[in-house]
Amino acid sequence: VVAPPAELLAQGIDPLPSWNEGPAKQSIRAFIEGVVQEGSPNFIPVDERIAVFDNDGTLWSEQPVYFQFAFALDRLQDLAKANPALAGQEPYKSALSGDPKALAALGEKGLLQIIGLTHAGLTVAEFNAEVGDWLKTARHPRFDRPYTDLVFQPMLELLATLRASGFKTYIVSGGGVEFMSAFTEAVYGIPPEQVVGSSGKTEFVLDGDTPVLRKLPEVEFIDDGPGKPVGINRFIGRRPVFAAGNSDGDQQMLQWTTMNNGARFGLIVHHTDAVREWAYDRDSKVGRLDKALDEASRRGWLVVDMKNDWKVVYPFEKKQ
Amino acid sequence: VVAPPAELLAQGIDPLPSWNEGPAKQSIRAFIEGVVQEGSPNFIPVDERIAVFDNDGTLWSEQPVYFQFAFALDRLQDLAKANPALAGQEPYKSALSGDPKALAALGEKGLLQIIGLTHAGLTVAEFNAEVGDWLKTARHPRFDRPYTDLVFQPMLELLATLRASGFKTYIVSGGGVEFMSAFTEAVYGIPPEQVVGSSGKTEFVLDGDTPVLRKLPEVEFIDDGPGKPVGINRFIGRRPVFAAGNSDGDQQMLQWTTMNNGARFGLIVHHTDAVREWAYDRDSKVGRLDKALDEASRRGWLVVDMKNDWKVVYPFEKKQ
Ligand SMILES: [Ca+2]
Numbered sequence: 001v002v003a004p005p006a007e008l009l010a011q012g013i014d015p016l017p018s019w020n021e022g023p024a025k026q027s028i029r030a031f032i033e034g035v036v037q038e039g040s041p042n043f044i045p046v047d048e049r050i051a052v053f054d055n056d057g058t059l060w061s062e063q064p065v066y067f068q069f070a071f072a073l074d075r076l077q078d079l080a081k082a083n084p085a086l087a088g089q090e091p092y093k094s095a096l097s098g099d100p101k102a103l104a105a106l107g108e109k110g111l112l113q114i115i116g117l118t119h120a121g122l123t124v125a126e127f128n129a130e131v132g133d134w135l136k137t138a139r140h141p142r143f144d145r146p147y148t149d150l151v152f153q154p155m156l157e158l159l160a161t162l163r164a165s166g167f168k169t170y171i172v173s174g175g176g177v178e179f180m181s182a183f184t185e186a187v188y189g190i191p192p193e194q195v196v197g198s199s200g201k202t203e204f205v206l207d208g209d210t211p212v213l214r215k216l217p218e219v220e221f222i223d224d225g226p227g228k229p230v231g232i233n234r235f236i237g238r239r240p241v242f243a244a245g246n247s248d249g250d251q252q253m254l255q256w257t258t259m260n261n262g263a264r265f266g267l268i269v270h271h272t273d274a275v276r277e278w279a280y281d282r283d284s285k286v287g288r289l290d291k292a293l294d295e296a297s298r299r300g301w302l303v304v305d306m307k308n309d310w311k312v313v314y315p316f317e318k319k320q
Numbered sequence: 321v322v323a324p325p326a327e328l329l330a331q332g333i334d335p336l337p338s339w340n341e342g343p344a345k346q347s348i349r350a351f352i353e354g355v356v357q358e359g360s361p362n363f364i365p366v367d368e369r370i371a372v373f374d375n376d377g378t379l380w381s382e383q384p385v386y387f388q389f390a391f392a393l394d395r396l397q398d399l400a401k402a403n404p405a406l407a408g409q410e411p412y413k414s415a416l417s418g419d420p421k422a423l424a425a426l427g428e429k430g431l432l433q434i435i436g437l438t439h440a441g442l443t444v445a446e447f448n449a450e451v452g453d454w455l456k457t458a459r460h461p462r463f464d465r466p467y468t469d470l471v472f473q474p475m476l477e478l479l480a481t482l483r484a485s486g487f488k489t490y491i492v493s494g495g496g497v498e499f500m501s502a503f504t505e506a507v508y509g510i511p512p513e514q515v516v517g518s519s520g521k522t523e524f525v526l527d528g529d530t531p532v533l534r535k536l537p538e539v540e541f542i543d544d545g546p547g548k549p550v551g552i553n554r555f556i557g558r559r560p561v562f563a564a565g566n567s568d569g570d571q572q573m574l575q576w577t578t579m580n581n582g583a584r585f586g587l588i589v590h591h592t593d594a595v596r597e598w599a600y601d602r603d604s605k606v607g608r609l610d611k612a613l614d615e616a617s618r619r620g621w622l623v624v625d626m627k628n629d630w631k632v633v634y635p636f637e638k639k640q
């Protein structure tokens with residue numbers, strides 16, 4: 001259990017040590033202090049302190065490809081070994097080529113086909129184990145580290161500070177809910193029941209005396225763009241008071257959260273640091289940030305400048 | 321905050337006072353005591369103490385029609401006043417006739433059409449307010465009381481006892497998630513984020529500077545039968561250790577919960593009390609209990625005999 005920020009500050013402890021001093025850090029601190037202060041015009045009862053976070057590009061990196069897609073490509077390699085005919089069929093052929101241009105050209109339909117093929121057929125429990133194994137063994141090509149090392153230290157501190165201040169923290173991501181649930185509790189302290197994401201269909205089957213849920217290749221729900229408020233309503237059933245994202249896919253979630261009465265906070269992680277992480281926004285294929293960036297100043301959303309606002313990006317930098 | 325059952329018992333306080341002494345009450349108590357006792361072979365860590373409850377017929381009554389359907393019929397009356405042509409079209413004509421036989425003959429398709437018509441068009445916030453108003457003003461035809469008076473006192477005590485013992489209690493019901501979320505927190509102590517149910521599609525619309533979620537007439541998900549384990553996996557992401565239901569629609573949820581290693585509990589509320597509530601099972605149109613009843617003894621599920629196991633059915637009986 002962590003004490004709320006005001007108590008920590010009174011003890012000379014900064015709950016957000018990886019954030020540089022400045023307007024970004026100050027506005028986060030001021031928001032939380034208002035929310036927890038009874039009698040403040042910004043006070044929010046504990047039950048309503050719902051904070052939602054996008055995952056890819058907001059809590060961990062998403063370059064050169066979404067990490068879940070890197071998992072799917074590794075599984076596709078394995079499936080192609082067992083079934084060589086796959087290597088001749090599109091979109092698998094392009095995906096297996098390893099050519100970045102071919103990968104970029106797959107489009108959403110190609111990506112969904114590859115996700116469908118590589119994620120289906122397994123039971124939910126088998127899939128969970130596959131993701132767990134992959135996260136232990138796979139290495140990110142640029143950093144040669146496990147993908148879960150590439151989470152953002154300042155955002156981990158923000159999650160912990162919000163929870164210590166009575167917030168319930170949720171992930172609301174375009175990523176697959178079962179993929180994320182394999183690691184969010186260990187990595188972010190967010191349990192599976194607080195993960196909202198895209199999903200494929202599953203079916204319940206009784207195999208003798210063993211009940212299983214089998215993953216099917218059909219898409220059930222895409223938790224992106226206008227799908228995010230829909231998913232929030234369906235899974236959480238309350239309107240959040242804090243939302244963090246990094247791309248146009250978060251625009252409607254930010255609107256749904258902040259265009260409401262009472263103290264509300266919208267945050268956009270702007271990838272501005274090509275040295276420590278990556279720099280991209282309006283023209284990126286992955287995590288394009290264009291319309292939401294235009295809207296940010298009009299709506300009073302905090303745009304976090306990764307290069308200048310973050311003292312540390314990844315946890316491993318602290319240990320060096 | 322309520323103390324766990326062992327502590328209450330030590331103080332001479334029975335946490336389940338509306339349950340008659342006997343094997344049903346004993347088996348519930350023994351299960352909970354094993355789950356919370358560190359070192360017991362039945363111990364379950366707090367994070368995994370997930371308990372799921374069906375709603376209609378398990379936590380409140382469901383006769384002569386599902387209460388949500390009573391709400392839909394009242395709304396249909398209002399809509400027919402504004403649009404008299406509805407009264408000439410099926411299935412609305414049969415539904416508006418008030419004839420029990422005509423209502424019974426509507427079938428699932430008719431019911432879904434009526435639910436679709438009466439629940440769509442509103443925003444989620446408007447719908448929530450409509451349900452709230454209806455629950456305040458509508459009266460159950462047999463008891464002439466608000467529908468929320470017809471909750472089962474012994475099940476309220478069971479919910480509270482489980483929560484006091486570290487369980488997270490969820491509703492997993494065929495009922496509409498937005499209909500239930502209008503009252504589950506006040507009536508059962510179950511917040512909206514712990515309500516899993518059937519749902520219609522919604523769409524996010526930005527109306528000037530007012531973001532709204534509008535309810536559409538299409539069905540999105542039916543949380544019944546094999547849909548219950550699917551919904552549990554999607555919304556909770558963990559396998560429950562305790563499940564309570566009352567009909568064949570709960571059979572797969574009971575299987576998914578209990579056919580697993582470790583201490584598990586399956587409970588079926590058997591409606592055996594025509595005097596205080598209703599008596600029905602294998603031949604009922606509402607809440608048919610047939611296959612799950614046959615399976616109960618084989619799987620070790622507790623079949624609660626409402627007439628003999630419950631000292632009190634409804635909370636208002638205590639006050640008389
Ligand atoms: Ca993102």
Ligand SMILES: [Ca+2]
Nearest residue numbers: 374376377567
């Ligand atoms: Ca039921």
